[in-house]
Amino acid sequence: MSDQGLFLTLEGIDGAGKSSHLDALEALFKAQGRTVVRTREPGGTPLAETLRGLVLEKPMDPLTESLLVFAARRDHIAQVIGPALARGDVVLCDRFTDATFAYQGAGRGFDNAVLSTLEQWVQGQAGGTKLLQPRITLWFDLAPEIAAQRLAGARVPDKFEAQPVEFFRRVAQGYADRASADAQRFVRIDASQTRDQVWLQIESALRARGVLAGGRAG
Ligand SMILES: Nc1ncnc2c1ncn2[C@@H]1O[C@H](COP(=O)(O)OP(=O)(O)OP(=O)(O)O)[C@@H](O)[C@H]1O
Ligand SMILES: Cc1cn([C@H]2C[C@H](O)[C@@H](COP(=O)(O)O)O2)c(=O)[nH]c1=O
Numbered sequence: 001m002s003d004q005g006l007f008l009t010l011e012g013i014d015g016a017g018k019s020s021h022l023d024a025l026e027a028l029f030k031a032q033g034r035t036v037v038r039t040r041e042p043g044g045t046p047l048a049e050t051l052r053g054l055v056l057e058k059p060m061d062p063l064t065e066s067l068l069v070f071a072a073r074r075d076h077i078a079q080v081i082g083p084a085l086a087r088g089d090v091v092l093c094d095r096f097t098d099a100t101f102a103y104q105g106a107g108r109g110f111d112n113a114v115l116s117t118l119e120q121w122v123q124g125q126a127g128g129t130k131l132l133q134p135r136i137t138l139w140f141d142l143a144p145e146i147a148a149q150r151l152a153g154a155r156v157p158d159k160f161e162a163q164p165v166e167f168f169r170r171v172a173q174g175y176a177d178r179a180s181a182d183a184q185r186f187v188r189i190d191a192s193q194t195r196d197q198v199w200l201q202i203e204s205a206l207r208a209r210g211v212l213a214g215g216r217a218g
Contacts, residue, residue, distance in 0.1 A: 004085065004086070004088045005084060005085035005086070005087065005088050005089045005090060005091060006029075006034075006085075006089075006090045006091070006135055006136075006211055007081065007085055007091045007093070007132075007133070007134045007135050007136075008025075008090065008091065008092055008093070008134060008135065008136045008137075008138070008211075009093045009094075009095065009096040009098070009134040009136075009137045009138070010022070010092075010093070010094050010095065010137075010138045010140065011095060011096070011098045011099060011102070011137055011138070011139050011140065011175060012139060012140030012141065012142060012175065012189075012191060013102075013142065013144060013147050013168045013171050013172050013175070014147060014151060014160055014161045014168070015142070015147035015148065015150045015151035015154075015161070016140035016141070016142040016147055016191045017140055017142065017150070017191045017195070017198060018094055018095075018138075018140050019094060020195060020198075021195075021198065021199060021202060022038060022092060022094065024199060024202075025092055025202070026038055026092060028203070028206075028212070029090045029092075032212060034089065034090045035087070035088075035089040035090065036089065036090045036091075036092060037080065037081075037084040037089050037090070037091045037092070038092045039076070039080055039081070039091065039092070039093050039094070040093065040094035040095060041069070041072065041073060041076060041093060041094070041095045041096055041099065042055050042056075042068070042069050042072040042073070042095075043072065043076070044072075044076040044079075044080050044081075044093075045072075045075050045076055045079045045080055047072070047075045048072035048073070048075050048076045051068050051069075051071060051072040052072060054068060055068050055069060055072075055159075056158040056159055056160065057158065057159060058159075059159070062104055062108040062109070062110035063110065063114070065104055065108070065110075066100060066104045066110055066114070066115060066118060067118070069099075069100050069104070070100070070118045070119075070121075070122045073096070073097065073100075073122050073123075074122045077122065077123065077132060081093070081132070082132070093134070096134055096137075097119055097123065097133075098137060098139075098175065098178050100115055100119075101115055101174055101178055102171045102172075102174035102175045102178065103160065103171055103174070105174055106170045106171055106173055106174025106175075106177070107163070107167050107168075107170050107171040107174065109170075119131065133185065134185060135185070135211075136185060136187060136205075136206070136209055136211065137182075137185050137186050137187065138187050138189055138202060138205070139175055139178075139179050139186050139187065139188050139189060140189050140191040140198075141172070141175070141176075141188050141189060141190060141191055142172075142191035142192055143172075143192065144165045144168035144169050144171075144172055145165060146192060147168065148165060148168070187205040187209075189201050189202060189205070
């Protein structure tokens, strides 16, 4: 699997505001002449979308939940993400493995060592120890209380969105821990600001990382 494309993920607790910026991100890269593959996890292929339905709606234990999100991810990488990166495309993915460490690991209290093993199996690349990882992760950091207010009444809550604020405090801490462990990859976005201000943060972070300035910098 080549890494000549640009793999960019968006992460954060439910309601942090990630999805609100996907259209603009896609347009930004297209304006640079890039081909953009926009996708999400769990999901992104017919099989993975079926698994998503189960994960978001059915009660299950944390190991089952983890196995299903990684099974969905495996299919997603094999069918969509890997081929797109090999073509040199920009892959814009709404959530990836950081969500598993944040939700199943920190949120549910599941064993991070098991998650790391699954990550190696699923994201291991042929002939080496290197894992397929996003090049840049935009982490939308928002207090769980504000996220809950934003989501209230916006839509019927799924299994995760219906969790109490304490769950999201743990998930938020999980993201903060992931970000400090991989500061080069993570860009913290202050998601408490207005949509316009959030967008300016995103654009300026991408420019600072050199992925927007002229030509193919991915
Ligand atoms: N900066 C902002 N200020 C106020 N409200 C916002 C802001 N950004 C998004 N919203 C609103 O908050 C709600 C959640 O936004 P959005 O769906 O983009 O979040 P998300 O992180 O993608 O959530 P999820 O992961 O649960 O799908 C929406 O109603 C959206 O209109
Ligand atoms: C990838 C992934 C996701 N989740 C959770 C996080 C969210 O609550 C939902 C996805 O919903 P969204 O509206 O598309 O954000 O799934 C998870 O628990 N584990 C994961 O690995």
